Amino acid sequence: MYDVAFNANEVAVNQVKITARQVQVFYGDTHAIKDVDVDIDDKTVTAFIGPSGCGKSTFLRCINRMNDTIDICRVQGEITLDGENIYDKRVDPVQLRAKVGMVFQKPNPFPKSIYDNVAYGPRIHGLARNKTELDEIVEKALRRGAIWDEVKDRLHAPGTGLSGGQQQRLCIARAIATEPEVLLMDEPCSALDPIATAQVEELIDELRQNYSVVIVTHSMQQAARVSQKTAFFHLGNLVEFGDTDQIFTNPVDPRTESYITGRIG
Amino acid sequence: MTDVTSSSQTPPKGRHGSLMTVDARTRKRNAAEKRFRSYGLAAISAGVLCLVALLWAILSNGLPAYKQAVVELEFNLSQEDFDSAEKALLKTSVYTKHFITGLSANLEARGVEASFDKKAVDRLLGKVGGELRAFYRENQDKLGQPVIFEVPAASRVDRYLKGTFTRDNVSEDGTRFFQQSDFDLVDAMVQAGLIRQAFNWNFITGVDSGVDNPGGAGIGASVLGSFMMMIVVLVLSLPIGVAASIYLEEFAPKNRLTDLIEVNISNLAAVPSIVFGILGLAVFIQFAGLPQSAPLVGGLVLTLMTLPTIIISTRASLKSVPPSIRDAALGVGASRMQAVFHHVLPLAAPGILTGTIIGLAQALGETAPLLLIGMVGFVARYPDSFLSGFEGPNSAMPAQIYNWASRSDAVFTEKAWGGIIILLVFLLSMNLIAILLRRRFERRW
Ligand SMILES: Nc1ncnc2c1ncn2[C@@H]1O[C@H](COP(=O)(O)OP(=O)(O)OP(=O)(O)O)[C@@H](O)[C@H]1O
Ligand SMILES: [Mg+2]
Numbered sequence: 001m002y003d004v005a006f007n008a009n010e011v012a013v014n015q016v017k018i019t020a021r022q023v024q025v026f027y028g029d030t031h032a033i034k035d036v037d038v039d040i041d042d043k044t045v046t047a048f049i050g051p052s053g054c055g056k057s058t059f060l061r062c063i064n065r066m067n068d069t070i071d072i073c074r075v076q077g078e079i080t081l082d083g084e085n086i087y088d089k090r091v092d093p094v095q096l097r098a099k100v101g102m103v104f105q106k107p108n109p110f111p112k113s114i115y116d117n118v119a120y121g122p123r124i125h126g127l128a129r130n131k132t133e134l135d136e137i138v139e140k141a142l143r144r145g146a147i148w149d150e151v152k153d154r155l156h157a158p159g160t161g162l163s164g165g166q167q168q169r170l171c172i173a174r175a176i177a178t179e180p181e182v183l184l185m186d187e188p189c190s191a192l193d194p195i196a197t198a199q200v201e202e203l204i205d206e207l208r209q210n211y212s213v214v215i216v217t218h219s220m221q222q223a224a225r226v227s228q229k230t231a232f233f234h235l236g237n238l239v240e241f242g243d244t245d246q247i248f249t250n251p252v253d254p255r256t257e258s259y260i261t262g263r264i265g
Numbered sequence: 266m267t268d269v270t271s272s273s274q275t276p277p278k279g280r281h282g283s284l285m286t287v288d289a290r291t292r293k294r295n296a297a298e299k300r301f302r303s304y305g306l307a308a309i310s311a312g313v314l315c316l317v318a319l320l321w322a323i324l325s326n327g328l329p330a331y332k333q334a335v336v337e338l339e340f341n342l343s344q345e346d347f348d349s350a351e352k353a354l355l356k357t358s359v360y361t362k363h364f365i366t367g368l369s370a371n372l373e374a375r376g377v378e379a380s381f382d383k384k385a386v387d388r389l390l391g392k393v394g395g396e397l398r399a400f401y402r403e404n405q406d407k408l409g410q411p412v413i414f415e416v417p418a419a420s421r422v423d424r425y426l427k428g429t430f431t432r433d434n435v436s437e438d439g440t441r442f443f444q445q446s447d448f449d450l451v452d453a454m455v456q457a458g459l460i461r462q463a464f465n466w467n468f469i470t471g472v473d474s475g476v477d478n479p480g481g482a483g484i485g486a487s488v489l490g491s492f493m494m495m496i497v498v499l500v501l502s503l504p505i506g507v508a509a510s511i512y513l514e515e516f517a518p519k520n521r522l523t524d525l526i527e528v529n530i531s532n533l534a535a536v537p538s539i540v541f542g543i544l545g546l547a548v549f550i551q552f553a554g555l556p557q558s559a560p561l562v563g564g565l566v567l568t569l570m571t572l573p574t575i576i577i578s579t580r581a582s583l584k585s586v587p588p589s590i591r592d593a594a595l596g597v598g599a600s601r602m603q604a605v606f607h608h609v610l611p612l613a614a615p616g617i618l619t620g621t622i623i624g625l626a627q628a629l630g631e632t633a634p635l636l637l638i639g640m641v642g643f644v645a646r647y648p649d650s651f652l653s654g655f656e657g658p659n660s661a662m663p664a665q666i667y668n669w670a671s672r673s674d675a676v677f678t679e680k681a682w683g684g685i686i687i688l689l690v691f692l693l694s695m696n697l698i699a700i701l702l703r704r705r706f707e708r709r710w
Contacts, residue, residue: 064596066592066595066596069591069592069595071518071519094595094598094599094600094601095598097595097596097597097598098597098598101596101597101598102596103596104589104592104593104596106589108587108589108590108592108593109593110590110593110594110608111590111612120594120597120599120607121597121598124597124598124599124603124607125598171593174593174597175596175597177597178597178598
C-alpha cells in the first residue's frame with residue numbers, strides 16, 4: 001500500500017460547513033460533474049484528488065460560484081454554506097466570494113505592486129480603517145503566505161516580477177488577507193519547490209484552526225500529509241469520500257485503489 | 266599521434282551524416298527563406314519609395330505657400346504731414362502719396378531709378394495707404410523718426426519671384442491686376458534689395474479670402490473649425506464607445522441579439538463616410554433643425570463615423586486582457602464592475618487610447634460628409650467667441666483644402682498643398698502620441 005506519514009492531528013468531529021447534493025455541472029453539452037454529494041467540515045482540510053480532467057477544478061469553482069463567469073456553464077443541484085443554499089436567487093455571488101476565498105491553479109497576481117495585490121481585497125471590503133491597519137493586514141497575510149521575508153524589501157515592486165512559486169504564495173497571501181471562512185485552493189503547490197511547498201502545507205495546517213480548507217492536488221503525499229478528508233473524483237463522478245487515512249490505507253472502490261497506487265490516472 | 270589526427274578527420278557516421286556539410290533539404294529550405302526575405306525587402310522598398318515620392322510632391326508644392334514676399338523700406342513721416350493727411354478728404358490716398366515718396370527715396374538712395382504711380386502701387390502692394398494710416402494712428406510717437414515699414418507684396422509679385430508667373434502670362438495691354446511695366450518695377454525693387462522672403466504667418470493664422478486676394482488666404486479659421494469638431498467627436502464618442510464596449514464585452518449575455526449587434530457594429534465601420542454625411546443632413550439639419558455648416562453638426566456626423574472604430578478597438582483591447590485577471594479580482598470578492606474598473610480597464614487603457622486617437626485622426630481627415638452638411642462654404646472670419654464657434658458656420662481643414670483646390674487661381678492651388686502639409690502635421694503628431702502612449706503604458710503580465 002501507499003507508504004506515507006499521516007497527519008498526526010486527530011480527526012475531530014466537526015460541524016459541517018458545506019454540503020453538496022446531487023450537483024451536476026454541464027459545459028454546454030459536456031456533463032463535467034455527475035451527481036456529486038459531499039459534506040465538507042469546518043476546521044478541516046479536505047483534499048480533492050483524481051486524474052486530470054475529472055472535474056476537480058470544476059467542482060471547486062462551484063463552491064464559490066466562479067462558474068457563473070463561464071457562459072456555457074450550468075450548475076444544477078444544491079450546495080449549501082452554513083445551511084444556506086448558495087445558488088439561491090437571493091444570494092449575491094460577490095458576497096459569497098468574500099466568504100469563500102480562492103487560490104487558482106495558475107498564479108494570477110494583478111499587474112500591480114506586491115502591496116496592492118494583497119491590499120486590494122481588504123480595501124474593497126473595508127477591512128482596514130487606516131493605512132497602518134492596512135499595512136498590518138498586508139504584513140500578516142504575507143507572513144502567513146510564507147513570502148514575507150522574500151518581499152519585505154520590495155513591497156512596491158510589481159507582483160508580476162516575482163518567480164512562479166513566489167507569485168503563487170503571493171496569491172495565497174492575497175486570498176487570506178480578506179479573512180475568508182472557506183479557502184479553496186486549486187493545486188496551490190504545483191509551481192512550488194519542496195521548501196515552499198512545506199511552508200504552504202504548514203500554512204494550510206495552521207489555517208485549519210479557523211477555516212475550512214479545500215485543496216485540489218495531484219500529489220498523493222500532499223493529500224495524505226495535509227488533509228483529514230479526501231474525495232476521489234473520476235470522470236466527473238465522486239467515487240469515494242472519507243477520512244484520509246481510510247482512503248489511503250483501505251480504499252473501498254477498486255478505482256480509488258488503482259489510482260492511489262498509480263495504475264490509472 | 267597519427268591515431269588522433271586520423272580520427273578527428275574522419276566524419277562522424279551518425280544516422281544524419283556530418284554537421285559540417287549542408288544536406289540538400291536544408292539547402293532548399295535556406296534558399297526558400299532567402300527568397301522570402303528578398304520579396305519582403307522588395308515590398309518594403311516599393312512602399313518607402315512611394316512614400317518618398319508623395320512627401321516630395323507635397324513638400325515641393327506646399328512649402329512655397331509658407332513664404333511670402335514682403336517689401337521692406339525705411340520710412341519717415343513728419344508730424345505736419347500726418348496732421349495734414351488726417352484733415353484731407355481722401356485720407357488713404359494722401360498716405361499712398363506719402364508712401365510713394367518714401368519708396369522713391371529708398372530706391373534713389375540705393376541708386377535705382379523707377380517711377381511708381383498710385384495704380385501701380387495698388388497692383389503691386391495692395392492698399393498700402395490704409396496700412397500706413399493704421400500704423401501711424403496706432404504709433405503716433407513714431408512720427409518724425411525713421412521706421413522700418415513692411416508691406417506684403419501682392420500674390421502675383423510673389424509668384425513672379427517664385428517663378429510661377431512670368432511676363433508671358435500677361436498680355437501686352439496687361440490686366441487690371443498686372444501690367445507689363447509692373448515687372449520692371451518689381452525688378453527695380455529687387456535690385457534695390459527692398460524685397461525679401463518672409464515666413465507667411467498669415468497663412469497659418471489667417472482666414473480664407475476671395476479671388477481678388479488669393480495671397481491673403483489663410484487656414485487658421487478652418488484649423489479652429491476642425492479642432493472644434495474634434496472636441497465634439499472626442500467628448501461624445503469616447504464615453505459612448507467605451508461604455509458600449511465594456512457593456513458588450515464584460516456584461517452582456519452572449520446571445521443572438523448581442524451577436525446581431527456585434528455584426529452591425531462591424532458593418533457600420535465599413536459604411537462609406539458619405540452615407541454618414543447624408544444621414545447627418547437628414548437627421549441633424551433637416552429633422553433636428555441644427556444649423557448648417559456648423560462644427561457642432563460636423564462633429565456629430567464624424568462621431569457616428571468614429572464610434573464603430575472606437576468600439577471595435579476598445580473591445581479588442583478588453584479581450585486581450587487575460588481572463589485570469591478577472592478571475593483573480595472576482596476571487597477576492599470584487600464585483601464585476603470593480604473587476605472591470607480596477608483591473609481590466611487600466612490594462613486596456615493604452616489600447617483604447619490608441620484606437621481613439623486613430624479614430625480621431627481618421628475623422629480629422631474626412632471630407633465627404635462635410636461637403637453634404639455644407640461645411641465647404643466661404644467662411645472669411647473667425648467666430649466671435651469660442652462657444653458660438655460650435656454653432657456658427659465654419660470650415661474644416663480638409664474641406665478648406667478641397668475648396669482651394671477647386672478654385673482656378675494657381676495661388677489657391679499652392680495654398681491647398683500648403684494646407685495639406687498642416688493637415689499631415691496634425692495627423693502625424695496624433696499618431697505619434699498614440700505610439701508614445703502605447704509604449705509608455707504597455708504592460709506585460
Ligand atoms: N471552460 C470550460 N469550457 C468547457 N469545458 C470545460 C471548461 N473547463 C473545464 N471543462 C471540461 O470539464 C472537464 C473537467 O475539467 P476540470 O478543469 O474540472 O478538470 P481537473 O480535474 O481540474 O483537471 P486538472 O487536474 O488537469 O486540472 C474537462 O473535461 C474539461 O474539458
Ligand atoms: Mg484543475
